[in-house]
Amino acid sequence: MSFFLLPESLPYVAALGVLIALGIIEGLSLLFGASAWHWLDGMVGHEPPDGFLGWLHVGRAPLLVLVAIFLTMFATTGLVINMLGAGLLHLVPPRWASVPLAVLASIPVMRALGTGIGRLMPREETYAVSFASLVGRVATMLGHARAGYAAQAKTSDGQGHTLYLMVEPDETVGELAIGSDVLLVRQIDGSRFVAIPNPRPDLLV
Structure with a gap:
């Protein structure tokens, strides 16, 4: 030893x-x-x-x-x-x-x-369409995001796959709390998105 x-x-x-x-x-x-x-x-x-x-x-x-x-x-x-x-x-x-x-x-x-x-x-090309189509879907925050600091979130592509994203709040939103549901409103690039708090809790897309 x-x-x-x-x-x-x-x-x-x-x-x-x-x-x-x-x-x-x-x-x-x-x-x-x-x-x-x-x-x-x-x-x-x-x-x-x-x-x-x-x-x-x-x-x-x-x-x-x-x-x-x-x-x-x-x-x-x-x-x-x-x-x-x-x-x-x-x-x-x-x-x-x-x-x-x-x-x-x-x-x-x-x-x-x-x-x-x-x-x-899986190659990036495999999920290129999936990532691009995530705008309008709801994701769950796995970290605390604030202006200038993205955090990890997860969502589904609608085909049973869980996708992990980096999400930052929209300029009209101060922060996105961990565990909260957010609406993906814009893709920055690849798996980076801008989101706002989910305005409709019953929204399941």
């Missing part, structure tokens, strides 16, 4: 701690009907970015899953490197040597698994 308390093992133990914290946050958010996964993806957007992030499949695979894969591989690889060094050379490698190796070993695995996960995820 003392091996995990060594200074050389700190980055990998910290990565495991962050991984556990993310799992707890996601679990708690699901209890309240939200999802950190969908919130992060809403911040990134649905169009995969260019460059290195696009190569890692950010925007194609859920960001929280990609982060969890990286943290798991980084922590596992780093601890294995340290254990092998201690067992074979009787010397735990310094962090300046083991951390880059752990990162370089983790990134290809993250990309490979992201490729498979991305193929299983």
Whole structure:
């Protein structure tokens, strides 16, 4: 157990701690009907970015899953490197040597698994029509939105699919409270919408 308390093992133990914290946050958010996964993806957007992030499949695979894969591989690889060094050379490698190796070993695995996960995820084109047709529907706020600060909400596309959106209040509305029903009045882009409090509680569209 003392091996995990060594200074050389700190980055990998910290990565495991962050991984556990993310799992707890996601679990708690699901209890309240939200999802950190969908919130992060809403911040990134649905169009995969260019460059290195696009190569890692950010925007194609859920960001929280990609982060969890990286943290798991980084922590596992780093601890294995340290254990092998201690067992074979009787010397735990310094962090300046083991951390880059752990990162370089983790990134290809993250990309490979992201490729498979991305193929299983629905494409933006699949929901393009659904998102565009959500104007006029009622959504439930999963967070507290105010002017300039969007919050997550969920609604149905009418075909049994639950869609998660980022919603901000209309300029005529000060805020949208968590748990309230709101009417989507305008699409900003992708899954970002402007909404007002539902003027008709009996409105089920």
